[in-house]
Amino acid sequence: MxxxxxxxxxxxxxxxxxxxxxxxxxxxxxxxxxxxxxxxxxxxxxxxxxxxxxxxxxxxxxxxxxxxxxxxxxxxxxxxxxxxxxxxxxxxxxxxxxxxxxxxxxxxxxxxxxxxxxxxxxxxxxxxxxxxxxxxxxxxxxxxxxxxxxxxxxxxxxxxxxxxxxxxxxxxxxxxxxxxxxxxxxxxxxxxxxxxxxxxxxxxxxxxxxxxxxxxxxxxxxxxxxxxxxxxxxxxxxxxxxxxxxxxxxxxxxxxxxxxxVLSHRAAIAEYEHALAYRLRRSLERIPGVTLHTGPAELPHVGVVSFNIQGMDSGEAADRLNRAGIAVRGGLHCAPSVHAWLGTSGAVRASIGPFNTEADADALAEAVKSMIQ
Ligand SMILES: Cc1ncc(COP(=O)(O)O)c(C=O)c1O
CATH class of the missing domain: 3.40.640.10 (Type I PLP-dependent aspartate aminotransferase-like (Major domain))
Incomplete structure (x- = not known):
């Protein structure tokens, strides 16, 4: 997983x-x-x-x-x-x-x-x-x-x-x-x-x-x-x-x-997670039919990347990814106000931790790609 x-x-x-x-x-x-x-x-x-x-x-x-x-x-x-x-x-x-x-x-x-x-x-x-x-x-x-x-x-x-x-x-x-x-x-x-x-x-x-x-x-x-x-x-x-x-x-x-x-490694963890999230964003935004909900890349972000796949409910997309061995979360994430502001009724959310790797981010992007084709 x-x-x-x-x-x-x-x-x-x-x-x-x-x-x-x-x-x-x-x-x-x-x-x-x-x-x-x-x-x-x-x-x-x-x-x-x-x-x-x-x-x-x-x-x-x-x-x-x-x-x-x-x-x-x-x-x-x-x-x-x-x-x-x-x-x-x-x-x-x-x-x-x-x-x-x-x-x-x-x-x-x-x-x-x-x-x-x-x-x-x-x-x-x-x-x-x-x-x-x-x-x-x-x-x-x-x-x-x-x-x-x-x-x-x-x-x-x-x-x-x-x-x-x-x-x-x-x-x-x-x-x-x-x-x-x-x-x-x-x-x-x-x-x-x-x-x-x-x-x-x-x-x-x-x-x-x-x-x-x-x-x-x-x-x-x-x-x-x-x-x-x-x-x-x-x-x-x-x-x-x-x-x-x-x-x-x-x-x-x-x-x-x-x-x-965390106190011993905080700056390194932050830099690492930001870099992985940025890599994931870059991969996802190149896939036609994927919409990112992250805001402008030049603004500061934590390692959270939410997106939707055209024509697919976020819950269904998350279920398919979960079944493929990639644990992500679909839906409203207990934050309906921000979804209302985004104009979405849910999204798939991938969130990075300090022990994720570039291969994890790339595997998610590949799995999303294969769901669209
Ligand atoms: C922004 C925000 N506030 C509060 C919470 C609630 O945290 P907890 O699950 O520890 O109660 C969460 C959980 O995801 C969150 O993302």
Whole structure:
């Protein structure tokens, strides 16, 4: 199987990731923060290490501002539901995933908040001046999908953060498709949601919410934290405020290894994935009957290449490729707004990971060619 579905979850992972997961399962008896015995302390050290690596990647002042989550959706829900209040207005880009839109639209439909979708320019870029002009005294949050999981286009997040900050509006960055390859710290977002299981190369069931200075969302879940147990009230300090219940220690151990791998090789991974995606685009765009949905090549992209084959439903095309041994994803990719903007009712998406090769990209282009002839 040629795996080209890394935007859904990355595969394979570095061998150190599986080893760390198995190491916890086999060797660590103890619940971090819940006891003072050897196993619990060893687990606590693994969690601290993972927090430190994530804080380093996100440019945070303290590892305590790293919150372990179930996935990127969980991190986004925590940030959105924990921050917004009745009467707030939220600005979003046209490229948001349902992980952002569904929590927002639930509040919007209940009349609690107002959601405004900002239009991009003709290339699919949201301009900072569009954001500046849209901000009103009621704007409580701007949410930006750093790179679309359909077009792969990277938005000018740093400039958008600056535009927001000039008017006192915090920025929540959805880094689902950029964490692991892009420089996240330099964006200076106020909250950053990341999956652990995509570009950070950790196990499924892991995610991170990174909180900048002054950000203190209300908890979605309350319960035991192993700290301040004499109190019947949820602790207010981070990370305990937002981390109730037993952590996914095997997952976090794997994520620490994924993060460590990524921090050592990030620039090289990014360059490699961008080059492979560019090669795939070039091959696909030469095939008559193939339409690419990637936007202009000179703009920055992650390793996501979406396309359609003339006269063929994207689901059917993806099924045929999957049966031919090439794992890709068809349909709407949980991002209907960006498909509406593209004017598509679905697409085939190939997404590159650090362990793909030129031969994988070429095999996909050949398979598409043979489906057309
Ligand atoms: C842009 C974007 N945001 C959020 C998510 C949700 O991530 P997760 O599957 O980790 O919940 C995805 C997943 O594909 C995504 O592409």
């Amino acid at each position: 040629i795996y080209l579905d890394n935007a859904a979850t990355s595969f394979p992972k570095p061998p150190s990731v599986a080893k760390a997961v198995a190491g916890v399962m086999e060797k660590i008896g103890g619940n971090p923060g819940r006891a003072g015995h050897k196993g619990a302390l060893a687990g606590g050290r693994i969690m601290n290490r993972c927090r430190e690596l994530a804080a380093q990647y996100g440019g945070l002042s303290s590892p305590d501002r790293v919150i372990f989550c179930l996935n990127c959706t969980d991190a986004l829900n925590m940030a959105i539901r924990g921050t917004l209040r009745a009467g707030d207005e939220v600005l979003v880009s046209h490229a948001e995933h349902n992980a952002v839109m569904r929590p927002l639209m639930g509040y919007h439909d209940a009349g609690k908040i107002t959601v405004r979708i900002l239009p991009p320019d003709s290339r699919g870029m949201l301009l900072p001046e569009t954001v500046s002009a849209a901000i009103t005294p009621r704007t409580a949050l701007m949410i930006l999908c750093h790179a679309s999981n359909v077009t792969g286009l990277i938005q000018p997040a740093r400039e958008i953060a600056r535009a927001c900050h000039l008017q006192g509006v915090p920025l929540l960055l959805d880094a689902a498709q950029t964490a692991g390859t892009e420089d996240i710290a330099s964006v200076h977002a106020d909250m950053i949601a990341m999956p652990g299981h995509k570009g950070l190369l950790g196990p499924m069931g892991t995610g991170l919410l990174l909180l900048g200075e002054g950000m203190l969302p209300r908890p979605l879940r309350e319960g035991g934290t192993g700290s301040a147990s004499e109190s019947l009230r949820q602790p207010t300090m981070l990370p305990d405020r937002l981390e109730s219940g037993t952590a996914n220690l095997p997952g976090i151990a794997g994520l620490a290894q994924g993060l460590s791998f």
